[in-house]
Amino acid sequence: MEDRLADPIPAAPPIAPGDPPTEDSAGGDTDRTKRSLAYCTAEGMTAEVVTACAGGATLIAWALYLQxxxxLVAILGSLPFLAQIVQLPSALLTSRLGGRRVAIVAFTASRLSLLPLVVIPFLGAELDTKRDLLFAVAAANTLLAVVGTNAWTSWVGELVPATMRCRYFGMRSALTTLSGASVALLAGIVIQRSELLGLEPIALSGLAAVAIVAGLATAPMLRRQHEPEGARPDENGCLRLAAAASxxxxxxxxxxxxxxxxxxxAAIGISSSFFALHLLTNLRMGFALVAAQAAATALVRTMATPVWGRALDRLGPKRVLVFCSFGLFVTPLVWLSPSPSVLLWVIALDALTAGTLWAGHSLSAFELPLAIAPREKRPYYLATFAAAGGLAFAAAALFGGVLAQLLPDTLFLLGKPVQNLQVLFVLSAIGRLMSAPLALRVLDPRKPAGAIA
Structure with missing residues (x-):
């Protein structure tokens, strides 16, 4: 299952022009930096509990429960990318107030915004009203999370010394992925059991409560991470934002x-919101099996991420991005026509290929923008990347949702039945194959521009 979407390009540190890239500006004294990075990893693992209990397959469960x-499923799935439009004002806010302050406030507010989910199943309101409330909660949570992520990336971009960035984020990504997958597996089992017992409203409400408690637990972990000495507010943020965007x-x-x-x-967005829906509604896999598949993929990612981190150090992010982009062309095609007799083999194959390739793609897509963007304009450059990529994903997801609704449930191509969501998988594979060559044109930040015509 495509458990990883095209990762939004993060924001980066708000650094005043002329600041040299020293180790001190990147992390302060060694002991304090190590302590902060330990809390950073713990906070990331705890934040994955929030995502597992209120997003991903659990959010699909909410969508199915509210019919x-x-x-509407496409809109829900595209919200994290549509919300990237606030990256630009977020970069300005981060530059004016500082990454640490904005990240703590925004992340805490984002995780507290899930509170209405606890009571939605028990409201004596019409189904449409409950759907509207679900979308309002998801939108508020997502928008605040984007603001927090922008500030957080700016903050840790200075906190982590450049010499250990690939290794640290590779390790952190592996641990957070493992944490999220483990909790998602438990959440899937809870949802599936609750469906059999007729307790789905209680299960969804309980998972939302767990997400809120985990979200509250992340606040002190964020506060225990220090603000690097080299980071300071940028009083000319508005002018720098306009100049950098152009x-x-x-x-x-x-x-x-x-x-x-x-x-x-765009190639990812047309189908990513519908993989879990296809597994649940068309293949009748059940939430527990879907969660198990996601956990298997996450386990592969956990093992592959440190390997990709070392590959990035040796080969550079461009080569990793090119390899993973061409490889990910095949992953949506795996789900075109799995029969029940080979379904488990398909799950294993998808977990192995998607888990390995998305691990490398995520790391290279994180590192490349940080390396390419000029240091003094980095927050605004990366906010522009994230906003453009997010809008492309959201537009493609909405197109996919409309197309899926217009197509009949089953079509016949070359005499074989094909379900409407599988058409989106084919379109996604074609889009990936067409966009992957663009990775070859990306300039390698480790080489002079003139050497990479």
Whole structure:
């Protein structure tokens, strides 16, 4: 299952022009930095509990419980990417107030915004009203999370020394993925058992409560991470934001990366919101098996991420991005026609391929923008990347939702039955194959621009 979407490009540190890239500005004294990074990892693992209990397959369970249409499912799935439009004002806010302060407030508010989910199943309201409330909660949670992620990336971009960035984030990504997958597996089992017992409203409400408690637990972990001494507010943020946004289209390196990001996110977006829905409604896998598949994929990601981190250090992020982009072309095709007799083999194959390739793609997509963007304009460059890629994903997801609703449930191609969601998988594979060559044009930040014509 495509448990990883095209990762939004994160924001980066708000650094005043002229600041040299010293180790002190990246992390302060060694002991304090190590302590902060330990809390950073713990906070990430706890935050994954929030996502597992209120997002992903659990959010699909909410959509099915409230009888949402494919278009509404597409909107729900595209919210994290549509919300990337606030990256630009978020970068300005982060530059003015500082990454640490904004991240703590935004993340805490985002996780507390899930509180209405606890009572939605028990409201004596019409189904449409409950759907509207679900979408309002999801939108508020997502928008605040984007603001927090922008500030957090700016903060830890200075906190983690550049020399250990790939290794640290590789390790952190592996641990957070394992944490999220474990909790998602338990959540899937709870939802499936609750369906059999007729207790689905109680289960969904309980999982929302667990998400809120975990979200509250992350607040002190965030506060125990220090603000790097080199980070300071940027009083000229408005002018720098406008200048940097226009510079993105004039800079060859950023322009090529932007073209890839937009095309790739569109290719992913047309189908990503519907993989879990296909497994649950068309293949009748059940939430427990879907969660087990996601956990298996996450386990592969956990093992592959440190390997990819070392590959990035040796080969550079561009080569990893190219390899993973071409490889991910095949993953949606795995689900075209699995019969019940081979379903478990398909699950294993998908977990192995998708888990391995998405691990490398995520790390390289995180590192490339940080390396390409000019240091003094980095927050605004990366906010522009994230906004453009997010809008491309959201537009493609909405198109996929409309197309799925317009198509009949079953079509016949070459005399074989094909379900409407499988058409989206084919379109996604074609889009990936067409956008992957754009990764070849991305400039390698480890080489001079003139050497990579």
């Amino acid at each position: 949402c249409s494919p278009v 510079c993105v289209l004039r800079d060859p390196a950023s322009k090529r990366l932007l073209a890839y990001q937009v095309a790739w996110n």
